[in-house]
Amino acid sequence: MAIEFRVGTQIKSIRSAKKISQTQLSNGICNINTLVRIEANETSPSFELLLALVNKLGIDMEELISNVRYQNNRTYYNIKETIEDYFSTYQWKKAKKQLELISEDIYNELPIHEQQYVDIIKIEIAKHVDRNFSYAHHLANEALYKTYKDKARYFTHQEMELINIILQFDQSKKHLELTNRVIDWIEQTPEMLRDYHAYMLLLNGISTYCYENDDWQAAYNYAKVGYKVALEKQGTKFIPSFLFTEGLSLYMLNQDQEKGIQDMKDALDFCKVTGMTEFYQAIIFELERYNIILEKGQLR
Template structure:
């Protein structure tokens, strides 16, 4: 017999309510009493299915997502699988991602909630593309279907934006720069009030600058890079800050900007990579951009 995880359900309802800047009274309106919401969030009581359904509408998730949270074994399986695929994706181990997602798609994914079903399909199509099993246009069409078939109440789904980022990258890799720009600009027009989205936004800006660079639009790339660097400073974050300074130097080289300024950006990149212990990046700069670097100025 499966144990119901009411604490986990209550915690997630609380987090989503805070995400949408909603009070308990606002969430309860038209559904139940504020006291009932308080007890649900604290894990003291289990809402009826009707109540859970109405709460899910207000919090813009499918009710199946909440049900999956209630079932401890299922939720643990989903979390573990997502973590495994994310790690494989970071290491670009697409063959293993394909095997896992292909197996998962043979199961009834609807039992695990819309978000997990979307996550598995997204990574299945991505791995199929990078392994050469599927044409890029077919992959993009399938990824777009994952977005268009979403719950209409779920307007600003973080995972949707990650999928759009993948679509933009595939367009850029196939030199469809105009379509890539459109995707990135759509992502940057959104705001989601969770901490991880801020880092994701910096990554999108960095990706957009790389597409501008590929398209030889170096001025546009520099504008985006400067905005991203300012954003990092506001967040007091080193996240891909070194890569941004490096990319800035690359763009400046193509615009024949003063060599001292180019050198300063490569040195800034090295300084950040040293702080974040990313030695491979430092080695790359010293090998590829040595004409701009005076080793006597560096303390490595």
């Protein structure tokens, strides 16, 4: 059940803080049972009744609304912190349970960029738990265009993350051009202002797209840049992906297969050491898909 902090909760909180009984507050305004139901959020008071209660409590309507918004935001950021902990360890189902605590009331009170953050969480849950990829794609487009305008010259972090997510579903010429335009924009941004997390996300997304479409040279080029950035900017979770893509590309290009093999081995070892089980399995799947077999600690 979603947690919602409605007017009744705040009336009860203020009444208790002022040491006013329900009998005292309701006297001359409404039946005490009506107040009990309002405070339990079982019914919503009319504007006239709410105004009478607020006046008797000695506060104004603006203060009451401010209290409701503050409580909603405090609850949201607590939930957000828990979700981020679960996401960092790929506990998608537990993250979904937390997501369900963000009510529509709380969501609608959030700034647009935080709404987009929640949308991104919904997208990842749709992908990893519900396996509803069409919904994930639809929601990603909807979330992006809450703020993004065509031919924009500036991109927010949420917009860049959503553009990268959409790349998983939309490999049209238009979206590939947009993805590369964002990468170029990041590279032209002064280093101290550069969003390196978004940069690594996009490099990872485009390098993966390239290798899945057998464009091995482009995949290698993007992965090589990404690996360098991940090492310099502590992008730990991106390292095995860039290493594997770089190694697989070299292997398939038949340029330096020995280095390619070592890169792929290093990617697997990195996953083992850091406990990235899910990504380890993803690499094994790709090795099998390309008929590269792990045998006695060697790849061939």
